[in-house]
Amino acid sequence: MDTIERDTSGLPADVLNPNCPSRVIFQRIGDKWASLVVQVLAEGPVRFSDLRKMVSVVTPKVLTQTLRSLERDGLVTRTVHAQVPPRVDYELTALGRSLLDPLALLRAWAESHVPAILAARDAYDDAQDEALLG
Amino acid sequence: MDTIERDTSGLPADVLNPNCPSRVIFQRIGDKWASLVVQVLAEGPVRFSDLRKMVSVVTPKVLTQTLRSLERDGLVTRTVHAQVPPRVDYELTALGRSLLDPLALLRAWAESHVPAILAARDAYDDAQDEALLG
């Protein structure tokens, strides 16, 4: 049951393995809103409507979906306060908080290298144009 | 032109800003195959067909798309060797290699916490089932 197939070619890493857990992560990180929500929740509990404002423009449906999946994965807790008007707080679990560091590193990479990426894009696109013009 | 709008609510982080560069990154990382390809290229240059084998099952079309976008972003170089049969090598640039560390951290997180995530999912799903059964 627990046997995990290793590649037979002697290649490194399990990234190659479709069963590799890292794929699960990249799915979550890759989610358009999930990683943003996690980072917004870094400071502490936030209620639904505030979350909506903080995460640029996301529709309630999509935000709900995102939060549900995060909750299902044990990264976020959902707390309903029995009061009128209703109030629902979302907060990171310990598991969710453990993701903050890797995420922060990624953000740091982003902020320091995005200019280079954008420059590369321009250069690439220019080269393409030139090629077309002959 | 360079003015970047800050949130007026005194909230932290630029994640909230749609113009925030981190979004560019999460797009790239979130790409189903891009981050996998980058990690596979960590060891050194790899040719197209080998890449196909290494990155589980990806169609040539999609792999090409992925490589093009990585090339455009300056993370990967494409080298065509004029010979028969054709040989094309893909290799990380310095920029691409600089992404390896953040990626590795994410993978480490994945591999250590995925069991917890899967357990959380089971628990969540069970709770859902129970709720339905009354």
Added chain:
DNA sequence: CAGGATCCCGATAGATACTG
């Protein structure tokens, strides 16, 4: 306020077949 229910659409992955 915090969402659930629907309908819809554009982007994209994948399968298949073909080419320099």
Added chain:
DNA sequence: CAGTATCTATCGGGATCCTG
């Protein structure tokens, strides 16, 4: 070998409307 071309199927995301 290293792709390109085409078609199709799927799906996340958004818009809109409604409710406990």
